[in-house]
Every structure is written in structure tokens, then in C-alpha cells.
Amino acid sequence: MTRAWLLALALLLAGCDQNMDVQPRYSEYGRAPLFRGSVLRKAPAGVVDRNALAEQAAVRNKPPLNAALLERGQQRFDIFCSPCHGANGDGNGFVVERGMPSPTSYHAERLRNEEDQHFFDVITNGYGAMFSYGARVSPRDRWAIVAYIRALQLSRHGSIDDVPADERGKLLEQR
Incomplete structure (x- = not known):
């Protein structure tokens, strides 16, 4: 008798499908009568994303320049x-070779005279045909890219006077 009850219970439980993939639900961007509009809800006023303060600090505070950066x-x-700007920042990356508009070279005088904030803002928001990388590149990495752009510019437009005096002698000996 006990076996019969266990068998009946096992069959009954096997018939219950607890699969959450087939339950009724709304699509993220669909309309929902319950909410009188979209399923996606706006955050209440005054709500702050837990990462927002740290990100704002990273945007405002440029990290110190060092070899790791x-x-x-x-x-x-x-x-x-580099896909657009090229490995040397000349504006001749491989997507330009395939028909995309050529970006301005980082070595143009106008861009050499720009503030670091300009490059940071362009990476964040995009400019012209360039789309925004704000969601793809963290603020610290944006500052690192700006530092590297400056290094590219200095590598081509630097002078011997830019080299510290103790290192200048070594360079002149190598000539």
C-alpha cells in the first residue's frame, strides 16, 4: 500500500512543471497595463547609483602619470x-582603409594644443563620426589613453630640450 502511494505521489509530482522559462512575463521594452506604460520603470527621485560617486571622482581626478598608466x-x-586612428595616431587605421572617414591625426597642431580634458570628453561622448566610448572604457582607462596620446604626440614633436639634463648627455653620446 505504501508503495502505491509513493508511486502515485511520484507521478503527481512528475506532472508539475516548475520551469520558469515558460511562465508568463513581460518583455523589457513592452507595454504593461499594470504600470500604465512601459515595463521599465524610472528610478525614484534622489536615488544614486552605488558606483556613481566613485565614477564621478575618477572622471574629475586625473591619475598621476607613471609607467604603469x-x-x-x-x-x-x-x-x-588604433582601428581608426592607427597605431601611431596618424588617422590611418585599418577601418579608414576600408572606406570610413579618416579622423584627424593626433599630431596636428590643433590637437597638440588641446587640453587633456578635450580628449577625455571626446572618448566619453564621441565626436563627429566617432561614437561614444563612455560605456565601454572606464574613466581611469580614458585618462590612461589620454596620457598615451600625449606620449605619441611627444614622441614625434619633442625636442632635446624636453629631455631632463642628466638624460640629455646619454642621448647626445649615442649620436
């Missing part, structure tokens, strides 16, 4: 910027 900037530049 430049190395990270080069890595991020190669990933995000």
Missing part, C-alpha cells in the same frame, strides 16, 4: 583607438 593607455589605445 602609460602601459595601460597603450593597451587600451591599441584595442579601442
Whole structure:
């Protein structure tokens, strides 16, 4: 008798489908009569994203220039910027060779005279045909890219007077 009850209970439970994939639900961007509009709800007034304060601080505070920052900037530049701007920042990346408009060279005098904030803002918001990388590149990495762009500019437009005096002698000996 006990076996019969266990068998009946097992069959009854096997008939219950607890699959959450087939339950009724709304699409994220669909309309919902319950909410009188879209399913996506706006955040209540005064709500602050838990990462917003840290991100705002990273946007405002440029990290100190060091070798690690430049190395990270080069890595991020190669990933995000070089397809259009080229490895040297000349504006001749491989997407330009395939028909996209050529971006201005970082070595143009106008861009050499721009503030660092300009480059940061362009990476964040986009400019012309360039789309925004604000959601793809963290603020610290944006500053690293800006530092690397400055290094590219200095590599082509620097003078011997830009080199510290103790290092200048070594360079002159190598000539």
C-alpha cells in the first residue's frame, strides 16, 4: 500500500512543471497595463547609483602619470583607438582603409594644443563620426589613453630640450 502511494505521489509530482522559462512575463521594452506604460520603470527621485560617486571622482581626478598608466593607455589605445586612428595616431587605421572617414591625426597642431580634458570628453561622448566610448572604457582607462596620446604626440614633436639634463648627455653620446 505504501508503495502505491509513493508511486502515485511520484507521478503527481512528475506532472508539475516548475520551469520558469515558460511562465508568463513581460518583455523589457513592452507595454504593461499594470504600470500604465512601459515595463521599465524610472528610478525614484534622489536615488544614486552605488558606483556613481566613485565614477564621478575618477572622471574629475586625473591619475598621476607613471609607467604603469602609460602601459595601460597603450593597451587600451591599441584595442579601442588604433582601428581608426592607427597605431601611431596618424588617422590611418585599418577601418579608414576600408572606406570610413579618416579622423584627424593626433599630431596636428590643433590637437597638440588641446587640453587633456578635450580628449577625455571626446572618448566619453564621441565626436563627429566617432561614437561614444563612455560605456565601454572606464574613466581611469580614458585618462590612461589620454596620457598615451600625449606620449605619441611627444614622441614625434619633442625636442632635446624636453629631455631632463642628466638624460640629455646619454642621448647626445649615442649620436
